[in-house]
Amino acid sequence: xTGPEANPAEPDLRVARWAMWLxxxxxxxxxxxxxxxxxxxxxxxxxxxxxxxxxxQFALRAAVPDRPGLARADLAxxxxxxxxxxxxxxxxxxxxxxxxxxxxxxxxxxxxxxxxDHSDDLAAYLARNGNPYSRIGADDxxxxxxxxxxxxxxxxxxxxxxxxxxxxxxxxxxxxxIPAILAKLREAS
Amino acid sequence: xxxxxGLAALWLAAALAGLQxxxxxxxLVSFNKGVGDGGTLAGIVRPVAVVQGLLAAxxxxxxxxxxxQTDLSVxxxxxxxxxxxxxxxxxxxxxxxxxxxxxxxxxxxGLAGGFVALVERRLPEPTMLATLAGQAFVSLGFYGFLLIxxxxxxxxxxxxxxxxxxxxxxxxxxxxxHPPTLYLGYVGLSIAFSFAIGALVTRxxxxxxxxxxxxxxxxxxxxxxxGITAGxxxxxxxxxxxxxxxxxxxxxxSLMPWLAATALLHSCGVLAARNALRAWTIMLGVIAFSMxxxxxxxxxxxxxxxxxxxxxxxxxxxxxxxxxxxxxxSALVLFALRAGTVTEGERFAVTSREGALVFNNxxxxxxxxxxxxxxxxxxxxxxxxxxxxxxxxxxxxxASLFFxxxxxxxxxxxxxxxxxxxxxxxxSLLLPGLVIGLAAAGLALWLGVKGLPYIGxxxxxxxxVASLMPLKGRNLRRLPLPVAGMVIAxxxxxxxxxxxxxxxxxxxxxxxxxxxxxxVAVGPWHVTLAGVEPVAGANWTALEAQLRVRYQDGDxxxxxxxxxxxxxxxxxxxxxxxxxxxxxxLYTVLGEQxxxxxxxxxxxxxxxxxxxxxxxxxxxxxxxxxxxxxxLADLKRIVVRDKIAYRxxxxxx
Numbered sequence: 001x002t003g004p005e006a007n008p009a010e011p012d013l014r015v016a017r018w019a020m021w022l023x024x025x026x027x028x029x030x031x032x033x034x035x036x037x038x039x040x041x042x043x044x045x046x047x048x049x050x051x052x053x054x055x056x057q058f059a060l061r062a063a064v065p066d067r068p069g070l071a072r073a074d075l076a077x078x079x080x081x082x083x084x085x086x087x088x089x090x091x092x093x094x095x096x097x098x099x100x101x102x103x104x105x106x107x108x109x110x111x112x113x114x115x116x117d118h119s120d121d122l123a124a125y126l127a128r129n130g131n132p133y134s135r136i137g138a139d140d141x142x143x144x145x146x147x148x149x150x151x152x153x154x155x156x157x158x159x160x161x162x163x164x165x166x167x168x169x170x171x172x173x174x175x176x177x178i179p180a181i182l183a184k185l186r187e188a189s
Numbered sequence: 190x191x192x193x194x195g196l197a198a199l200w201l202a203a204a205l206a207g208l209q210x211x212x213x214x215x216x217l218v219s220f221n222k223g224v225g226d227g228g229t230l231a232g233i234v235r236p237v238a239v240v241q242g243l244l245a246a247x248x249x250x251x252x253x254x255x256x257x258q259t260d261l262s263v264x265x266x267x268x269x270x271x272x273x274x275x276x277x278x279x280x281x282x283x284x285x286x287x288x289x290x291x292x293x294x295x296x297x298x299g300l301a302g303g304f305v306a307l308v309e310r311r312l313p314e315p316t317m318l319a320t321l322a323g324q325a326f327v328s329l330g331f332y333g334f335l336l337i338x339x340x341x342x343x344x345x346x347x348x349x350x351x352x353x354x355x356x357x358x359x360x361x362x363x364x365x366x367h368p369p370t371l372y373l374g375y376v377g378l379s380i381a382f383s384f385a386i387g388a389l390v391t392r393x394x395x396x397x398x399x400x401x402x403x404x405x406x407x408x409x410x411x412x413x414x415x416g417i418t419a420g421x422x423x424x425x426x427x428x429x430x431x432x433x434x435x436x437x438x439x440x441x442x443s444l445m446p447w448l449a450a451t452a453l454l455h456s457c458g459v460l461a462a463r464n465a466l467r468a469w470t471i472m473l474g475v476i477a478f479s480m481x482x483x484x485x486x487x488x489x490x491x492x493x494x495x496x497x498x499x500x501x502x503x504x505x506x507x508x509x510x511x512x513x514x515x516x517x518x519s520a521l522v523l524f525a526l527r528a529g530t531v532t533e534g535e536r537f538a539v540t541s542r543e544g545a546l547v548f549n550n551x552x553x554x555x556x557x558x559x560x561x562x563x564x565x566x567x568x569x570x571x572x573x574x575x576x577x578x579x580x581x582x583x584x585x586x587x588a589s590l591f592f593x594x595x596x597x598x599x600x601x602x603x604x605x606x607x608x609x610x611x612x613x614x615x616x617s618l619l620l621p622g623l624v625i626g627l628a629a630a631g632l633a634l635w636l637g638v639k640g641l642p643y644i645g646x647x648x649x650x651x652x653x654v655a656s657l658m659p660l661k662g663r664n665l666r667r668l669p670l671p672v673a674g675m676v677i678a679x680x681x682x683x684x685x686x687x688x689x690x691x692x693x694x695x696x697x698x699x700x701x702x703x704x705x706x707x708x709v710a711v712g713p714w715h716v717t718l719a720g721v722e723p724v725a726g727a728n729w730t731a732l733e734a735q736l737r738v739r740y741q742d743g744d745x746x747x748x749x750x751x752x753x754x755x756x757x758x759x760x761x762x763x764x765x766x767x768x769x770x771x772x773x774x775l776y777t778v779l780g781e782q783x784x785x786x787x788x789x790x791x792x793x794x795x796x797x798x799x800x801x802x803x804x805x806x807x808x809x810x811x812x813x814x815x816x817x818x819x820x821l822a823d824l825k826r827i828v829v830r831d832k833i834a835y836r837x838x839x840x841x842x
Contacts, residue, residue, distance in 0.1 A: 017529045020468075020524065020525040020528045020529050021525045023472065023475075023476075023521050023524065023525075024518070024521035024522060024524070024525050027479070027517055027518065027521055028518070030483075030565070031510070031513075031514050031518075033565065033568055033569065033572065034486070034490075034492060034510060034568065035510065036572050037492045037568050037571065037572065038490065038492060038506055038507055038510070087580065089435075089580035089581050089582070090580055091435070091437065116582040120698050123698075123700055124430070124431070124698065124700060124791065127700050127780065127789065127791065128430070128780075152567075152570065
């Protein structure tokens with residue numbers, strides 16, 4: 001490089017030789033990632049550290065006008081509950097919704113926590129996908145979500161009658177998983 | 190018979206692509222050794238490229254013929270068509286599936302390569318050979334894919350009585366054109382990619398290279414812009430969710446090549462005009478095409494959950510991934526080896542046209558990174574056993590973080606001189622935009638708008654005014670077309686931004702279960718449900734709501750949203766009814782029947798929402814004008830060149 005001496009007013013756009021390999025490195029990590037994604041056979045359960053722990057104290061305002069909000073006390077009523085973490089902007093949640101409806105149809109008591117949502121969007125989502133929830137709390141900053149050890153949407157928790165987390169299902173519930181969820185719910189009572 | 194002809198044409202095209210690659214590479218080697226001009230081998234590369242494109246086109250036409258006749262002995266037709274389908278969807282069915290879309294891809298790529306071979310004479314011959322060989326290399330992968338793993342002409346026995354039909358969501362005029370438009374964009378980027386490879390091989394990176402590549406980038410960018418705009422509108426009215434952008438993985442897959450192409454377009458301008466940003470432009474050329482392939486891979490492999498689930502086939506994912514790894518991997522290796530030896534371009538000051546364009550490039554690349562990370566994040570967490578969905582709460586603020594500074598610089602950049610300039614010089618041109626922006630800020634505050642829509646409502650009018658400033662002091666009749674294109678495209682950004690901000694800030698939604706005869710107010714509208722009646726179409730039956738709507742005290746007119754049931758294949762969809770006024774759109778959807786004889790209705794009043802797509806169309810129009818300007822200049826040059834050659838021939842020289 002025999003260009004003019006670096007002038008402080010001119011940005012130096014020369015790049016080190018090793019940096020030329022950087023795009024290739026990034027690309028290879030992308031390929032590894034998706035190869036992993038393609039080869040991974042099925043989901044495997046990751047046991048959560050929150051299992052066996054009591055729910056923390058919380059009280060969330062109502063997310064939609066026609067359902068009450070959700071507090072810890074509502075989940076410790078002596079009856080086991082399913083707690084579904086979802087959001088109207090979450091596409092897997094919409095995929096999951098028929099299964100949530102089916103669970104409600106088979107007698108499960110289901111409460112929801114809507115993550116970072118707007119009530120209009122949520123109302124539209126529920127109108128589209130059905131509303132099997134007894135109560136829906138609005139968690140606008142993911143505070144409760146993080147406190148109960150959920151890192152994404154959708155997730156579903158089995159809570160026993162004393163407000164203790166018995167089971168955590170990460171990701172959408174598929175039709176074939178409904179009996180397993182119902183079994184966990186029976187175990188919790 | 191037609192199927193066999195098509196397959197034969199496809200095999201021949203593949204063989205010619207192989208010949209094009211080998212002849213190009215060998216001729217290049219002999220060039221490098223300095224033994225002559227590559228001889229016969231160099232001479233056949235261009236004609237072979239042309240014939241290869243034509244043969245691929247024959248194969249595509251044969252397939253379209255099979256779909257038009259609904260030839261049920263061909264497996265692809267059985268799986269994707271039906272004799273009762275309207276003709277336009279029969280033809281659209283040709284590329285509404287995996288095999289057909291891949292054939293469309295190689296055809297357009299082959300024709301584009303043939304066109305380059307026919308007309309492009311600016312670049313040194315070795316660079317052209319390397320470009321055409323690179324192009325054949327990419328095509329060959331697709332030919333191999335088609336012939337080995339997904340033969341579109343495969344027969345089926347016994348011949349079934351009827352086809353399985355096309356997904357009803359896809360039976361829509363918008364969708365007949367949405368995928369081909371995006372594909373034309375992707376393929377244009379593949380030509381830019383081939384040029385980048387050619388230039389890397391021979392290290393001939395300069396203004397001539399940028400000028401040869403620019404029309405392809407521009408064309409690709411115009412198609413991508415229109416494709417994304419049309420796709421967004423299709424999702425808006427066909428899915429019946431009232432939203433126009435969902436940050437869905439597949440939408441992101443089309444947005445990422447667009448972002449890269451936008452950056453490439455701007456850096457190409459710097460390289461052509463000022464011979465700067467050499468290695469960076471090459472890098473963007475590679476990235477833009479990589480993003481098209483990654484996009485295709487994400488859509489086709491079904492590795493991410495998305496509304497485009499109809500395009501999914503996991504078996505093919507691995508094949509596309511292999512192609513992607515070979516094409517992009519080898520290009521990046523070449524880049525790593527060669528880019529360091531591409532000599533540094535011209536230098537420039539921070540405050541200059543180049544400086545502003547570098548800023549634009551950095552911001553666009555950052556948005557690209559944000560979108561890529563957000564799209565792939567669910568895959569990363571899945572690798573650790575967790576399934577998550579990343580949505581607007583991440584994308585909107587993160588993308589705005591880079592979008593806002595970018596459009597601020599957009600207001601200044603086009604006014605600056607190349608090489609070195611002072612902001613003081615252009616202050617009088619900046620003032621109107623600033624004043625309008627401040628006025629909009631006050632007005633939006635008074636209307637009570639908050640958050641991102643507020644920023645949008647302030648920026649949109651400011652950009653609209655600032656984007657027109659490069660016209661000041663110019664004779665509009667003598668305005669070069671590329672400048673006019675730039676102004677229109679930048680103005681389009683402002684229009685689209687205004688539409689987006691208004692939609693977020695002022696939309697009103699009503700969600701009700703209405704009795705027949707009930708009147709519902711939504712925004713300035715009064716909607717009456719007059720009745721619900723069954724209707725039937727060519728391959729569907731539907732329930733149709735008879736709505737009587739009135740804007741304020743205006744006339745009453747009818748709108749008829751439907752809930753359709755298709756019977757081949759069995760599927761229900763909602764067909765929304767829209768009414769567009771100059772100041773917005775009324776959007777109506779018929780839902781399920783509720784208890785007590787009531788009907789679920791969803792009604793939205795969306796002020797100024799059509800501006801989003803109008804802006805998109807303006808951006809595309811700007812690109813098309815710029816392209817036209819460049820092509821006319823090129824055409825003039827070619828005509829002059831031919832005239833000179835003709836005179837020389839007549840004079841016997």
